[in-house]
Amino acid sequence: MALLLLLALAGCGAPDEPEPDAPPAPPLRDVVAARLAETAADALPEPSAEEVAEVRDLLELLGVGGRAGQMARRELAGRDDRRLAAATLAVLEEHGTPVELRRAAHALLATRPLPAALPRLTLRLKYEKDYPANVDLARALLRLGSGAGLEALRGILLAADDAAPDAAAARAAAARALTELPPREGWEPGADFATDWQRLLEVREHWLVERELPGAPTASVEDAGAVAETWRTVARLASGPLRPVDDARFVLARLPADLALPVLLEAVYERNLYVREHVLQVLSWLGPTVGRWATRRGRDVVAELVPLLGEPRSRARALEALGAIGLPEAAPALLRWLRDGGRDEATAAADALLRCADRTAAEEALRRAAERSLTPAARWSLDLLAADVGLTRAGPEPPTDLDPAEVRRREEWRAERALRPRSD
Amino acid sequence: MNAARVLALLLSAAGVVVLVLVLKPPPEPEFVELQSSSQCLECHPNVAAEWRDSWHARAYVDPEVRRLSNDFANEECIACHAPRPVLHFQAGERVLARFAERDLGVDCLTCHQLPDGSVATSSPDPPAAPCRPRHSPRLADVSLCASCHDQHGTVRQWAAAPPELKGEGCLDCHAEPVPRPAGRMGRAHHFPGGHDPDMLRRAVELRAESEAGGRVRVELENVGAGHNFPTDERSRAADLQWRERGSDGTWSAWRHLHRFRDPYRDETDLTNTQLPAGETWRGTVTPEEAGAEVEVRLLYRTNPFQPDEEATEVHRVSVAPGG
Numbered sequence: 001m002a003l004l005l006l007l008a009l010a011g012c013g014a015p016d017e018p019e020p021d022a023p024p025a026p027p028l029r030d031v032v033a034a035r036l037a038e039t040a041a042d043a044l045p046e047p048s049a050e051e052v053a054e055v056r057d058l059l060e061l062l063g064v065g066g067r068a069g070q071m072a073r074r075e076l077a078g079r080d081d082r083r084l085a086a087a088t089l090a091v092l093e094e095h096g097t098p099v100e101l102r103r104a105a106h107a108l109l110a111t112r113p114l115p116a117a118l119p120r121l122t123l124r125l126k127y128e129k130d131y132p133a134n135v136d137l138a139r140a141l142l143r144l145g146s147g148a149g150l151e152a153l154r155g156i157l158l159a160a161d162d163a164a165p166d167a168a169a170a171r172a173a174a175a176r177a178l179t180e181l182p183p184r185e186g187w188e189p190g191a192d193f194a195t196d197w198q199r200l201l202e203v204r205e206h207w208l209v210e211r212e213l214p215g216a217p218t219a220s221v222e223d224a225g226a227v228a229e230t231w232r233t234v235a236r237l238a239s240g241p242l243r244p245v246d247d248a249r250f251v252l253a254r255l256p257a258d259l260a261l262p263v264l265l266e267a268v269y270e271r272n273l274y275v276r277e278h279v280l281q282v283l284s285w286l287g288p289t290v291g292r293w294a295t296r297r298g299r300d301v302v303a304e305l306v307p308l309l310g311e312p313r314s315r316a317r318a319l320e321a322l323g324a325i326g327l328p329e330a331a332p333a334l335l336r337w338l339r340d341g342g343r344d345e346a347t348a349a350a351d352a353l354l355r356c357a358d359r360t361a362a363e364e365a366l367r368r369a370a371e372r373s374l375t376p377a378a379r380w381s382l383d384l385l386a387a388d389v390g391l392t393r394a395g396p397e398p399p400t401d402l403d404p405a406e407v408r409r410r411e412e413w414r415a416e417r418a419l420r421p422r423s424d
Numbered sequence: 425m426n427a428a429r430v431l432a433l434l435l436s437a438a439g440v441v442v443l444v445l446v447l448k449p450p451p452e453p454e455f456v457e458l459q460s461s462s463q464c465l466e467c468h469p470n471v472a473a474e475w476r477d478s479w480h481a482r483a484y485v486d487p488e489v490r491r492l493s494n495d496f497a498n499e500e501c502i503a504c505h506a507p508r509p510v511l512h513f514q515a516g517e518r519v520l521a522r523f524a525e526r527d528l529g530v531d532c533l534t535c536h537q538l539p540d541g542s543v544a545t546s547s548p549d550p551p552a553a554p555c556r557p558r559h560s561p562r563l564a565d566v567s568l569c570a571s572c573h574d575q576h577g578t579v580r581q582w583a584a585a586p587p588e589l590k591g592e593g594c595l596d597c598h599a600e601p602v603p604r605p606a607g608r609m610g611r612a613h614h615f616p617g618g619h620d621p622d623m624l625r626r627a628v629e630l631r632a633e634s635e636a637g638g639r640v641r642v643e644l645e646n647v648g649a650g651h652n653f654p655t656d657e658r659s660r661a662a663d664l665q666w667r668e669r670g671s672d673g674t675w676s677a678w679r680h681l682h683r684f685r686d687p688y689r690d691e692t693d694l695t696n697t698q699l700p701a702g703e704t705w706r707g708t709v710t711p712e713e714a715g716a717e718v719e720v721r722l723l724y725r726t727n728p729f730q731p732d733e734e735a736t737e738v739h740r741v742s743v744a745p746g747g
Contacts, residue, residue: 095692240518242575243689246500277520281499313512316523343459344508347524375460375524403485403527405495 039228116225131170147207323352331361483529585701
C-alpha cells in the first residue's frame, strides 16, 4: 500500500526532480489569416446596400399582408439562401431596425435556417430584447443544432412580465416551439405542456454541460459555411475596441462544441496575443465542457494546450484553461508553475489545480506550496482543494486578507469540480 | 598667498573630491525581486499614502464597479480594473487582466514594472536603488494613461484641446509636483478627477447675466479640463438647473436647463452633449415673474440617476432682481 502511494507520488514528479528551465517557445502561426483566406468562398457574402434595402422592403411588405404580402413571400422564396440570409442578418444588425421588421426577419430565418448564419444569429441573443423575435430566434438556433436559445424560451415561459409587448402571444409561441425540441423515446411532443416543459429542462441541462443537443449530431457542425463564419468570429478577438471582442467571446462560448472547439483549439496557436488570450479565456469559460467533449471525441486536449505554457505572455491564461477543463492529467504541468512561477503564474496554477487535481496531485501541490510564499488567493485555492479531496477534515476558513469576491469565485470552482469530465 | 592662488588651491581640492566621487563606485544596492506592489508600499511610504487615497487603488474594490460588473463575474471588466503591467504591452495595445492580487486594482506594478522586472522612472538619470529604476520615456507620456483611459475618447479629446489647456499631458493637471524626502521633486499619486470637488470647480466657469426682455443669459465654459467636461466614464452627467424667487420671497423648485453627457451606447436617441475643452455652452432662461431674482447651479452626478441631494454642487451664481 505504502509502496503504491510512493509510486503514485513518483509518477507526478518529486519536488527536487530537475525540470527543464525555460520551456520551449510554442510554434505560433498566423492561423487566423490563413483560415480566413482558405474559407473565404464559404463565408456569407457581403450584401450590397441596395440588396439590404430590398430585403428590408420585402420584410415590411410581409407584414402588410394581402396581395403585396403574397408577392413579397414569393419573391423571397425565389432568392438564393446565402444571399438572403446575409441580407436578412444585415437588417437585424442595423441599429434601430423596428421591432416588426426584426420579428419578420427572425421568422424568415427560422423557416430557412442556414448553418452559415449560426454564429451571427447566436449574437442576436445578446441584443434582441423582443419576446416574439426571441422565440423565432430560438427555433432557428434549435434547427441548426444549437440550444443557445433555450434559455430565452425558458425565460419567456417563466416571465411574469405581461407589460412586455405581446407577452401572452409570445408565451403561446414559445410553448409551441417546445414541440420542436429533439425527440426522446416516451415523450410525445405537444401532448401536454408539463411534459414539454420537462423536456425543455432536460435538453437545456444537456446543452449547458455538453454544448450539444441530445440525439444525432446536426448538419451545421460539418458545414463549411458555419466553419467559415466561426473563423470570422475568432478574427474579431483581435479588435482594439472592446465591443467586437465581447461579442465574439459571447458567440464562441455558445456555439455547438463540435463546431467551436476544433476551431478554438487551433486558434490557440495564433501569433496575435489577443486572439490567444481570448480564445483561452473562452476555453476556460466552457471549462469542463471542453474536457467532456475531448473525452467523447478522443482528443488529448491537455497535450494540445501544454506547449502554450512556453509562451510567457499567455502562460497564466493557459494555466487557467488547463485547470478549467478539469482533466487531472494537466496537474504535472500546473505543479511546475506552482513551484517556479511568478506570483501571477503561481496563483493561476493554484487556481487551476483546484479545478482539476485529484488527491495525488493535491498532495504534491501542498508539498510544493509549503516551500514558497504564495498569494492569499493561491493559498485559499489550495485549502479548498485539500478539503475537497479529503486531505483536511474541517471546512477551511477563507484568509482574512482576501477579497470576498475572490473567496467566492474559488468556492464556486470547488463546487464545479462535480462537473469534471471523469468525476462521474 | 594671493587670492588667485587660494582659489586655485580650493578648486583643485574640489577637483580631487569630484574625482574621488567619480572613481569610487557608489555602493550597489542589493536588488530585490519585485513580485508584488505591497513591496513598493513599504519602501515608498509617501507615494503609497497618496496612491491608497486614489481611485486607482480602489479600482477593483469600488462598490459601484462591483455592482455593475456583477462582482466581476463579468470578466471583461477585470482588464483595466486589475491589469497586468501596462509597460509589458506596446503603446496603444489593449491591457489584459492579471491573476494575482487583483484587489490592489491599478497598482504600482501596473504603471511602473518593465518587462525585465525593473521599474520605470521618468528621470533620465535614475538613482541606484533596490528596485532598479530605469529611464522610460513612456512612463510620463500620455500613451501610458491611454492604455485604459481612451475607451470613451478622453485622450483623443485631449489631443484636440487648445494648446493653452493641453499643457504637456495628463500629469500637468492630475499629478501635482510634490517634494520627496530625498530632496527631489516627485508627482502626487492621488490622480484626482470627477470625485474631487476642487477638480470639478476648476474645470468650468459658470456665468449668468440678465438680458433684455427679462431673460437671463447663462454660460458654462470649459476653462480647466484638458478634455471634455465631463469625460471618460459614460455614467457621469453634469446638469445646469435654475430657479427664481417670487415676489412673496419663496423660491420656486429647481428647473432643468441643460445636461452635459455622453449617453450609453444603447441610448441611441441621445447625442453626446459633453463640453469640449475651451468651449462655451450658452442658453437663456426666462423667469415667470419679470425681474425676479434668479439662481443657476451646476450639479455633477457620478451616475445619471443620482438624485440631486447626492450630487456635487459645483457652482452656483445668482442674478439680482431686475439686474
